[in-house]
Amino acid sequence: MNKPKIIVSKDGPYIVSGNVPLNKEIAEIGKEDEPEKWTETEKYPNKETYALCRCGNSKNMPFCDGTHVKTGFDGTETASTKPFLEQARTFEGHDIILKDAVDLCSVARFCHPKTGTWKLVVKSKKPEAKQEAIRQACSCPAGRLVIYDKKTGEPIENKYEPSITVTEDPQAECSGPLWVKGGIEIESESGKKYEPRNRMALCRCGNSNNKPFCDGAHLTVNFDDGDKSVKK
Numbered sequence: 001m002n003k004p005k006i007i008v009s010k011d012g013p014y015i016v017s018g019n020v021p022l023n024k025e026i027a028e029i030g031k032e033d034e035p036e037k038w039t040e041t042e043k044y045p046n047k048e049t050y051a052l053c054r055c056g057n058s059k060n061m062p063f064c065d066g067t068h069v070k071t072g073f074d075g076t077e078t079a080s081t082k083p084f085l086e087q088a089r090t091f092e093g094h095d096i097i098l099k100d101a102v103d104l105c106s107v108a109r110f111c112h113p114k115t116g117t118w119k120l121v122v123k124s125k126k127p128e129a130k131q132e133a134i135r136q137a138c139s140c141p142a143g144r145l146v147i148y149d150k151k152t153g154e155p156i157e158n159k160y161e162p163s164i165t166v167t168e169d170p171q172a173e174c175s176g177p178l179w180v181k182g183g184i185e186i187e188s189e190s191g192k193k194y195e196p197r198n199r200m201a202l203c204r205c206g207n208s209n210n211k212p213f214c215d216g217a218h219l220t221v222n223f224d225d226g227d228k229s230v231k232k
């Protein structure tokens with residue numbers, strides 16, 4: 001079996017190979033009226049290779065149906081290939097450190113409840129604050145936020161198996177990015193490699209200014225992939 005891999009094709013779809021499981025998850029709202037939990041709503045049949053839409057206009061979402069050719073989609077990649085730690089700022093906590101690479105933000109808003117991840121990290125001497133900071137950072141699909149253990153230097157997060165999740169954001173009434181989990185290799189159309197990471201969010205609305213990664217533009221354009229659950 002081939003190693004899980006995603007190729008960002010020139011002005012076209014993501015070509016996924018290596019039998020990567022594909023599912024759908026919805027961002028559910030918690031008590032503070034902010035996203036707090038991911039819930040799986042669908043599993044797609046397993047396939048060795050498949051092509052996922054990245055122009056945002058397929059009529060067969062999440063898969064590519066060739067519409068990008070008719071619309072003349074410009075999928076030029078503009079994202080940095082620098083490793084996460086070179087892009088991230090540092091926020092010191094009691095025995096944890098938060099690393100934050102703001103350019104990778106997909107505006108999933110899991111970092112908002114209970115004063116927000118940054119303040120929780122500062123207050124992380126309190127076990128509840130530490131636990132909540134870790135929970136929030138781990139829910140960030142883009143991997144913008146990663147918490148590290150100060151002593152070991154290791155990230156504290158759920159280690160995912162390679163898989164891709166199609167996300168929906170019913171609170172914002174729009175569809176979200178592709179949540180790429182488990183360190184799948186992502187290769188740009190020029191052959192450059194992005195750092196494989198446990199959590200990454202790929203744009204599938206076609207409007208990000210940080211392609212191939214999501215930058216939250218799906219909220220601005222009200223990206224709708226046709227999933228009824230995102231419209232109230």
Ligand code: FES
Nearest residue numbers: 203204205214217
């Ligand atoms: S899916 Fe988020 S910017 Fe396109």
